[in-house]
Amino acid sequence: MGIKDLTEKILEDYNDIFADIVNVLVFKGKQRIKPETLVNTGVHSQYKNDKTGVLHEQERDVAKYWMNGKVQIALCGLENQTAVEPKMPLRVFGYEGASYSGQLEEKSAVPVITLVLYFGNEHWRAEKHLKDLFDIPEGMEEYVNDLKINVFEIAWLTDEQISMFKSDFRIVADFFVRKRKNKDYVPDNKTEIRHVDAVLKMLSAVTGDRRYENILSDGKGKVSNMCEVAERLEQMGIEKGRLEGEQMTVYSFVQDKTITPEQGAHKLNISVAELEKKMKEAGYTYPVF
Numbered sequence: 193m194g195i196k197d198l199t200e201k202i203l204e205d206y207n208d209i210f211a212d213i214v215n216v217l218v219f220k221g222k223q224r225i226k227p228e229t230l231v232n233t234g235v236h237s238q239y240k241n242d243k244t245g246v247l248h249e250q251e252r253d254v255a256k257y258w259m260n261g262k263v264q265i266a267l268c269g270l271e272n273q274t275a276v277e278p279k280m281p282l283r284v285f286g287y288e289g290a291s292y293s294g295q296l297e298e299k300s301a302v303p304v305i306t307l308v309l310y311f312g313n314e315h316w317r318a319e320k321h322l323k324d325l326f327d328i329p330e331g332m333e334e335y336v337n338d339l340k341i342n343v344f345e346i347a348w349l350t351d352e353q354i355s356m357f358k359s360d361f362r363i364v365a366d367f368f369v370r371k372r373k374n375k376d377y378v379p380d381n382k383t384e385i386r387h388v389d390a391v392l393k394m395l396s397a398v399t400g401d402r403r404y405e406n407i408l409s410d411g412k413g414k415v416s417n418m419c420e421v422a423e424r425l426e427q428m429g430i431e432k433g434r435l436e437g438e439q440m441t442v443y444s445f446v447q448d449k450t451i452t453p454e455q456g457a458h459k460l461n462i463s464v465a466e467l468e469k470k471m472k473e474a475g476y477t478y479p480v481f
Contacts, residue, residue: 200272200397203360203390204254205232212359214268217307217344221356230256233267252287257302267291269306274398280308281322284341308343311398313372316343347372360387363418364394371399379418388414392421 203209207227214225233255255269269287277283284306291304310316319325322339347368354365363383370377385391389408392415396405407415407424415421457467 200394201253203364203387203394204270204272206359206387206390207256209359209361209387209390210254210256210268210270212357212361213270213309214307215358216353216356216361217342218305223358225258229259231259233257252306255291264302266302267304269304271306271308272398273308273310273312275312276310276314276316276318278318279325280343281319281325281339281341284308285322285339288339306342308341309346310343311346311368313347315348316345360385360391364391367395367418368398379422381418383418384416385418388416 204213207230210230211225211227215221215223219225252269253271255267257267258265269291271280271284271287273280287306288304292301295301320341320343323333323336326336328336346365349365349369354362354369357365363381363385366381367379370379392404392407396402403425404421407421410424412424412427415424453464453467457464460467460470462470
């Protein structure tokens, strides 16, 4: 499993986040599921390829049992998508089928639901019904079982829906909606983030922008809201520009051998020793003058 796959799941694995997502998207904001009623369950299952006989493993993103005391009420799963998956109904059918198979030896069975959280800026255009993926022979239509996937387009949630979230997922959803409307959007949400590391890692994984995750290790302390995140990103941009400017200056020294080390150091307002270090970092053998 890749790092990206792992970091997407960290935030949603918190019970308060998971419960909040299901309460808003399934129960329209009613607080039906309490965090303390959720129990983790296995996300791995196996299936055998009928053609090759090879055993394969499949893995859900996040799955939890909803409990009433010690009694299981339902099994809920979350699947993250940053791009449209044309065969998503097949994947969901496989996940849910494996969950139902696992209940064959149980005294009672519980329903299984899967929520597909799609973070793309374009609408989901792929099929949502299993039967729509097949070219079904005439006369078999009514005998082929169907499955409809539940796709929620996070970047297209309404303001009303976003306002229903009680957890950090409101910050995440608000971010993607605003980014979809304005690609140059600078985060300005002052709501305090509870799971800072998990939120930043998820943003990094889903957007592909590693700067969000780099904030966690830049040595400049924690952030508490998206406004502070934006400020840190701006600082990173300034620092990157400064370093790139220094590298270009060093490169110009390499090309123009009439510049002495002392002149180069003076231009950068550093010592000759520091210039030597920067040139080595840039991949140049010193001296080159």
